[in-house]
Amino acid sequence: MAGRATLSNFELMVLLVLMRLGDGAYGIPISEALEAETGREVALGSVYNALERLQKKHLVSSSLGDPTAERGGRAKRYFKVTAAGMREIRDARRVLTSLWTKIPALAGRKA
Amino acid sequence: MTMSTPPPLATWLLRHLGKPNEALAGDLLEKYEAKRSDAWYWRQVLFAIAAGRSVDALVMVGALALLSLGRLVPAPGINAGQLALIGRPSANDSFGWYDLMSGGNLSSVTIFALGIAPYVTAAVIGLAAAFLWTRVFAQRPVISLRACTWTLALVLAALQSLGMALFLERQSARGLTFVIDPGWTFRLVLMASLTAGTGCLMLFSDWITERRLGNGLYLFFLSSIGMAVFQSPIPRFFAELRAGWVSSTQLAWIILRLLGTCAFVAVVSHFYARNAFEQKPAA
Numbered sequence: 001m002a003g004r005a006t007l008s009n010f011e012l013m014v015l016l017v018l019m020r021l022g023d024g025a026y027g028i029p030i031s032e033a034l035e036a037e038t039g040r041e042v043a044l045g046s047v048y049n050a051l052e053r054l055q056k057k058h059l060v061s062s063s064l065g066d067p068t069a070e071r072g073g074r075a076k077r078y079f080k081v082t083a084a085g086m087r088e089i090r091d092a093r094r095v096l097t098s099l100w101t102k103i104p105a106l107a108g109r110k111a
Numbered sequence: 112m113t114m115s116t117p118p119p120l121a122t123w124l125l126r127h128l129g130k131p132n133e134a135l136a137g138d139l140l141e142k143y144e145a146k147r148s149d150a151w152y153w154r155q156v157l158f159a160i161a162a163g164r165s166v167d168a169l170v171m172v173g174a175l176a177l178l179s180l181g182r183l184v185p186a187p188g189i190n191a192g193q194l195a196l197i198g199r200p201s202a203n204d205s206f207g208w209y210d211l212m213s214g215g216n217l218s219s220v221t222i223f224a225l226g227i228a229p230y231v232t233a234a235v236i237g238l239a240a241a242f243l244w245t246r247v248f249a250q251r252p253v254i255s256l257r258a259c260t261w262t263l264a265l266v267l268a269a270l271q272s273l274g275m276a277l278f279l280e281r282q283s284a285r286g287l288t289f290v291i292d293p294g295w296t297f298r299l300v301l302m303a304s305l306t307a308g309t310g311c312l313m314l315f316s317d318w319i320t321e322r323r324l325g326n327g328l329y330l331f332f333l334s335s336i337g338m339a340v341f342q343s344p345i346p347r348f349f350a351e352l353r354a355g356w357v358s359s360t361q362l363a364w365i366i367l368r369l370l371g372t373c374a375f376v377a378v379v380s381h382f383y384a385r386n387a388f389e390q391k392p393a394a
Contacts, residue, residue: 026134027134027138028141043158043162044135044139044159045135045162046158048159071141074133074137076137076138
């Protein structure tokens with residue numbers, strides 16, 4: 001397992017949201033999707049922190065869009081899951097599902 | 112459509128204290144436009160600053176703690192017990208002045224005896240040379256200011272420590288010398304350790320400036336002065352004042368010189384950080 005990236009719960013959620021949003025994933029839609037799922041306010045700063053960590057682990061890549069007036073002339077940064085990120089998501093799912101099904105009290109129940 | 116403006120103070124704090132992130136600043140502005148409140152903007156900004164800087168701030172506190180510990184480490188080859196026997200320099204003479212600038216490390220001959228001073232001197236020379244080059248050749252210098260300043264600072268530190276080694280070899284008190292085993296081995300070891308000590312301060316100073324935690328050069332200069340408040344130079348100076356060894360005119364001169372030096376180093380540090388660390392667009 002040496003060299004494998006370890007994912008926090010929040011990072012895994014961000015990766016899954018990125019996959020769902022596809023090409024239009026930048027800070028605001030990502031935080032809104034997370035807010036909708038968790039029912040809590042999600043700080044944009046924490047989203048960017050998680051994205052930065054994921055980029056350092058090479059699980060996410062980013063590119064700059066065009067600057068717009070409504071953003072004070074600042075560009076949007078779009079994020080995308082990399083091939084390594086996809087592998088990490090599949091692996092996390094396999095491990096979590098395996099752990100989940102081994103708890104009889106929870107097996108078969110909806111999360 | 113008129114654009115609403117988020118609280119200017121919050122935006123200013125994000126720009127100056129937050130980790131540089133144009134995309135985040137743009138996102139906050141865009142979402143604020145979508146009928147978000149000032150309270151929401153403030154919350155987001157404060158969280159962004161705290162989240163972006165928490166690790167850096169912790170590392171900086173750790174670095175300063177390490178440096179404080181390093182101040183307790185005497186330079187190799189020095190008879191520390193013998194040093195304690197002699198009287199400390201007066202704040203009113205030039206040795207006492209340099210001791211004050213080094214936070215008391217010079218008279219204690221610790222590994223940080225030279226402090227950050229060689230880097231400040233090198234920055235002054237580097238900035239002046241870059242200015243002259245630009246004036247004479249009408250183009251930016253071919254060597255980077257930072258590389259030039261670093262090289263010069265290390266050379267200055269090595270020369271100053273050699274001078275200090277030669278000075279210490281000649282000193283004695285009650286028939287005992289300060290240096291355990293005088294000679295070239297001692298001189299080279301002292302040069303290596305004091306230059307490494309200053310190099311270490313320079314590395315941390317650059318790290319702080321690069322991470323935009325503040326101006327590293329000025330922070331280290333001020334912390335050396337601050338250390339002098341708690342270590343020997345400043346308490347000793349007040350003892351001299353009480354004993355009547357220092358007149359009020361001399362006191363006024365020392366305070367004026369100290370304020371002038373702080374202002375000068377502030378200006379040098381500002382221009383050095385602006386010219387050596389900030390990215391410039393390609394010509």
